[in-house]
Amino acid sequence: MKRRSFLTTAVAGAAVSTTGCTTPGPSLPRNAPLSNDYSLLWNSPQPANIQSGKPLLAVLPSGRLVAGHNISQRGKDYYNFREDDWGMWRNKLYYSDDRGQNWNHTADHPVTNGRLIFNGDDIYLFGGADGMQVMRSQDQGESWTGPYAIIPDGIWYNEPTNHLFSNGHVFLVMNKITRQLRPATRGTYAPVVFSARVGDDWTQPDAWTKSNIYTFDDAIAEHGSAAMVGIPFYPYGFHAASGGDRRPMYKIGWWEPNIVQISDPEHLWYDPDGRTFHIFQRAPVGKTNIAALCKATVADDGAIKVSLQLAPSGESMLFVPFPGGHGMFNIQYDSESKLYWLLSQQSYDSMKKIELFNPKRWNLGHHERHRFALHFSKNCVDWCFAGLLANTEDVGQSRHCASFVFDGSDLHWLSRSAGPQAKNAHDADMITFHTVHNFRDLVY
Numbered sequence: 001m002k003r004r005s006f007l008t009t010a011v012a013g014a015a016v017s018t019t020g021c022t023t024p025g026p027s028l029p030r031n032a033p034l035s036n037d038y039s040l041l042w043n044s045p046q047p048a049n050i051q052s053g054k055p056l057l058a059v060l061p062s063g064r065l066v067a068g069h070n071i072s073q074r075g076k077d078y079y080n081f082r083e084d085d086w087g088m089w090r091n092k093l094y095y096s097d098d099r100g101q102n103w104n105h106t107a108d109h110p111v112t113n114g115r116l117i118f119n120g121d122d123i124y125l126f127g128g129a130d131g132m133q134v135m136r137s138q139d140q141g142e143s144w145t146g147p148y149a150i151i152p153d154g155i156w157y158n159e160p161t162n163h164l165f166s167n168g169h170v171f172l173v174m175n176k177i178t179r180q181l182r183p184a185t186r187g188t189y190a191p192v193v194f195s196a197r198v199g200d201d202w203t204q205p206d207a208w209t210k211s212n213i214y215t216f217d218d219a220i221a222e223h224g225s226a227a228m229v230g231i232p233f234y235p236y237g238f239h240a241a242s243g244g245d246r247r248p249m250y251k252i253g254w255w256e257p258n259i260v261q262i263s264d265p266e267h268l269w270y271d272p273d274g275r276t277f278h279i280f281q282r283a284p285v286g287k288t289n290i291a292a293l294c295k296a297t298v299a300d301d302g303a304i305k306v307s308l309q310l311a312p313s314g315e316s317m318l319f320v321p322f323p324g325g326h327g328m329f330n331i332q333y334d335s336e337s338k339l340y341w342l343l344s345q346q347s348y349d350s351m352k353k354i355e356l357f358n359p360k361r362w363n364l365g366h367h368e369r370h371r372f373a374l375h376f377s378k379n380c381v382d383w384c385f386a387g388l389l390a391n392t393e394d395v396g397q398s399r400h401c402a403s404f405v406f407d408g409s410d411l412h413w414l415s416r417s418a419g420p421q422a423k424n425a426h427d428a429d430m431i432t433f434h435t436v437h438n439f440r441d442l443v444y
Helices: 216-223
Strands: 039-043 050-059 065-073 089-096 103-109 115-119 122-127 130-137 145-157 163-166 169-177 189-197 208-210 237-240 246-249 255-260 276-282 290-298 304-307 319-321 330-334 339-345 371-377 384-391 398-407 410-418 430-436
Touching: 039 065, 050 115, 050 398, 050 410, 050 430, 065 410, 065 430, 115 169, 122 145, 163 255, 169 255, 189 255, 189 276, 189 290, 189 304, 255 330, 330 398, 339 398, 371 398, 384 430
Parallel strands: none
Antiparallel strands: 039 430, 050 065, 065 089, 089 103, 115 122, 122 130, 130 145, 145 169, 163 169, 169 189, 189 208, 237 246, 255 276, 276 290, 290 304, 290 319, 330 339, 339 371, 371 384, 398 410, 410 430
8 A cells, every 4th residue: 555645734723634645556565564654744844954753642532633743943943933932842733533644733832752641531741841741631632721830840851652541540651860961871861650540630730649769870779780781782982983973872771661560460570459560661772672671669658669670580670672672662552452562663784883884874783763663562571573564775764753552453653754855864854644454463
């Protein structure tokens, strides 16, 4: 199936129109991408200066899709808005009633690093960078109020990772940056768990409980560093690449967390009281297919504590093998298949010598972004490859940092994407919408 889409730029309250054609074709060859075709939610008017980021996606019981994303300004001119309006990042919200073919742009807003979460009939956007905030829609995403301050200070960050509901509460994780260091290090990032009771007014600060501050550096200090697994893979510092380019390897850490709860009573980590959660995080360690792991436990008084998971041997488990764990990934639990589904980068050529890199290739060996994959698992540790979602076949382009939802038998995903005009594979110039039909048929 081939679908081409073109964007009509919109202002708040106007429709974003995508038009295209669909033509029948032969059956896909073995291992062909499941959803290379896409429709455009947003396309940069200045690919060298204005990039897309942090796509958000939710599906309502009615079938309406609600979406959002950030936009980063690298140049001086951004739609004639002043830089001091909201700083570097701007954010947009949309909805679609035709399964992502056409989008209505409803709002520009200042809440970056967001997550779309349902609370009864209301939709909340939870996020923030300088302090934490929420916005609320009481009309199925057509209009929004707020932002309302939840935490007034602190430096926060996250990509569009997941959230979950358990014991009448919502749980999600945000990174708190405890210290800003140069060059950048993720060792000072803490995965802070937030929780609120379903049915409460989430615009009120006292509706939210948050966990302790537990950074990667804290975990190393408590349990010791990883041994004999090749971490970090590259020496810290800058490495010469082709064309005189220099690629950095920063201090290791963790970031961009996803939270899951084990539902299988036979699982080693199952908690019959439902008070234990596991946090899988991107591990920027220079090596592919490794994620960082910790857990969160809820005490009798509702306090939440983040710590490391121990193996049955008593050894701490800071890292776990994980497909695409070196990049941003997204995990969702599907109650129908009783499986966890994972969207992540697929590494193809991470062991190439740096000096032989294609000049268009982004950063170091573990930073490939042109292949995007789908996996499923019954336990969040053993992952089965379901299929390649997309492949640009060009290391200078990308599909990455995706948000996804289950919609009946379909899986929709919204991607931060770099096309042929993008500055590089990281500085994406599009937000693309993709669908995998009958995704559960991929289980074997």
